[in-house]
Amino acid sequence: MVRSPHSGIGMAIGRCKVEAIxxxxxxxxxxxxxxxxFLSLFNLTFxxxxxxxxxxxxxxxxxxxxxxxxxxxxxSSLQAAPxxxxxxxxxxxxxxxxxIQYNVTDTMSHVKMLLLKDKKLDSHNTSCLKACLEVYxxxxxxxxxxxxxxxxxxxxxxxxxxxxxxxxxxxxxDGFMEIQGGVSPLTKRNDNTIQLSSIALSVVNFMFYNRxxxxx
Numbered sequence: 415m416v417r418s419p420h421s422g423i424g425m426a427i428g429r430c431k432v433e434a435i436x437x438x439x440x441x442x443x444x445x446x447x448x449x450x451x452f453l454s455l456f457n458l459t460f461x462x463x464x465x466x467x468x469x470x471x472x473x474x475x476x477x478x479x480x481x482x483x484x485x486x487x488x489x490s491s492l493q494a495a496p497x498x499x500x501x502x503x504x505x506x507x508x509x510x511x512x513x514i515q516y517n518v519t520d521t522m523s524h525v526k527m528l529l530l531k532d533k534k535l536d537s538h539n540t541s542c543l544k545a546c547l548e549v550y551x552x553x554x555x556x557x558x559x560x561x562x563x564x565x566x567x568x569x570x571x572x573x574x575x576x577x578x579x580x581x582x583x584x585x586x587x588d589g590f591m592e593i594q595g596g597v598s599p600l601t602k603r604n605d606n607t608i609q610l611s612s613i614a615l616s617v618v619n620f621m622f623y624n625r626x627x628x629x630x
Contacts, residue, residue: 510614546586569622
């Protein structure tokens, strides 16, 4: 079942600066982020570019717009995808969403394995892993819905669901830190989920802005 990202996660939606990513379609946030990306990619499209140049320029533009992910992570993740040699901007969005799906599915399997096989888990970590299992189950539902929304150009809805995935990964990570000296065994996986979602969300915001300009 697809759920609202507002339930029980305390997301800071509607601000221009959020720890994880610029979330939601706050008009001023979305307009500035998408407009600067629009200028960069318009020039690249107008004068011609290769797929690799498009990935590099997209990642460079997004990494300078206050988003949380790093340029190297963005380029390496997108260029490793099989379709990267034929990348278009809509294709970059599709690729990043698929990468999220792979990551959240694999993370959920990893959590199940830890709960089943790690006999050294204390009660706190066991409780946290069970909570992560629940939120990553939610994330899988969200990414499936986001994929459908993106493919049908329902960018606002895709934004909401991808934002929820960022909140899910953040919730999972924060749970381990609720006790002094807490250490998460999922830090890298949660960070990858957040960064991949940040890439997808930024492209979705651009596609929404571009579509709005076409309709006006």
